[in-house]
Each structure stands twice: as structure tokens, then as C-alpha cells.
Amino acid sequence: MGTLYDWVKIIHILSIITWMAGLFYLPRLFVYHTQVAPGSEASDKFALMEHRLLKYIMNPSIVAAWVFGLWLTVLIPDFWTQGWLHVKLLCVLLMSGFHGMCAAWRKKFAAGANRKSETYYRVANEVPTILLIVIVVMVIIKPF
Numbered sequence: 001m002g003t004l005y006d007w008v009k010i011i012h013i014l015s016i017i018t019w020m021a022g023l024f025y026l027p028r029l030f031v032y033h034t035q036v037a038p039g040s041e042a043s044d045k046f047a048l049m050e051h052r053l054l055k056y057i058m059n060p061s062i063v064a065a066w067v068f069g070l071w072l073t074v075l076i077p078d079f080w081t082q083g084w085l086h087v088k089l090l091c092v093l094l095m096s097g098f099h100g101m102c103a104a105w106r107k108k109f110a111a112g113a114n115r116k117s118e119t120y121y122r123v124a125n126e127v128p129t130i131l132l133i134v135i136v137v138m139v140i141i142k143p144f
């Protein structure tokens with residue numbers, strides 16, 4: 001019923017899906033959050049949604065993506081000598097940095113102290129998309 005490697009990869013891919021879902025949705029919530037008055041009922045609702053998305057979905061998912069991704073490299077250590085994993089991990093580090101920025105922006109909104117515009121978050125929303133495309137091409141094609 002599948003090798004250990006298969007099951008570690010299954011959990012790796014599932015955790016990536018939930019992490020990406022949060023990375024696509026949270027900046028979108030920020031876009032709508034800029035459209036309501038700080039301290040308003042709507043703003044409090046957005047703050048609650050952003051807090052729960054980050055705490056209960058995105059944070060556990062980023063930890064699982066790293067743990068099971070690195071576990072795959074322990075099972076096949078040769079991967080560390082391959083360029084595709086180096087490019088992939090650079091993109092994953094940038095993706096993790098973006099996750100951290102989302103956490104900082106969430107805190108600003110919760111404190112009613114966001115100063116960034118709706119357009120800023122619309123552009124920011126594209127970052128995970130671009131990184132995801134590069135990551136998936138690297139891991140499936142393994143060009144180098």
C-alpha cells in the first residue's frame with residue numbers, strides 16, 4: 001500500500017495545498033479590509049477571519065510543508081546535489097518570507113494601523129502565484 005516515501009510525499013503535497021490556499025486568500029481579505037473603516041464591525045469581522053486563517057490553517061501548513069519536504073530529502077539525500085531543489089528551496093524561502101509579511105500585515109490591520117493601499121495588496125496577491133509556478137515546474141521537470 002505505497003512506500004514510506006509515497007506517504008511522506010502525499011502529506012507534503014496536501015500541506016502545500018492548504019498552505020497555498022491561505023497564501024492566496026489572506027491577501028485577498030486584506031484587499032477587502034482596506035475598503036472598510038478601522039474599528040468598524042466589518043473591520044472586526046475581517047480581523048477575526050484573518051486571525052483564524054493564519055493561526056489554524058496557514059501556520060500548521062507551513063510547518064508540515066517544511067517537515068515533510070525535508071523528510072523527502074532525508075529519504076533521497078542525492079536531491080541536495082540537484083539544482084532544481086536549490087532553485088525550489090530559494091522560492092520556498094521567499095514564499096515563507098511572504099507568509100511572515102502576511103502575519104505582520106494581519107497584526108497591523110488588527111491594531112487598526114494599516115497604512116497600505118488596496119492596490120498594494122492586489123499586487124502582493126500575485127507573489128505566491130509566481131513562486132508556485134516556478135516551484136512546481138522545478139519539482140516536476142527537474143531541469144538541472
Ligand code: HEM
Nearest residue numbers: 013016065066069070072073079092095132135136139140
Ligand atoms: C518547504 C520546503 C520544501 C522542501 C524541502 C521540498 C522538497 C520536496 C522533495 C524532495 C520532493 C520530492 C521530489 C520527487 O519525489 O521527485 C517534493 C515534492 C513536491 N513538492 Fe516540495 N518541497 C518543499 C516545499 C514545497 C512547496 C512550497 C511546494 C509548492 C508550493 C512544493 C511542491 C511539491 C510538489 C508538487 C511535489 C511532487 C512532485 C512529484 O511528485 O514529482 N514543495 N518536494
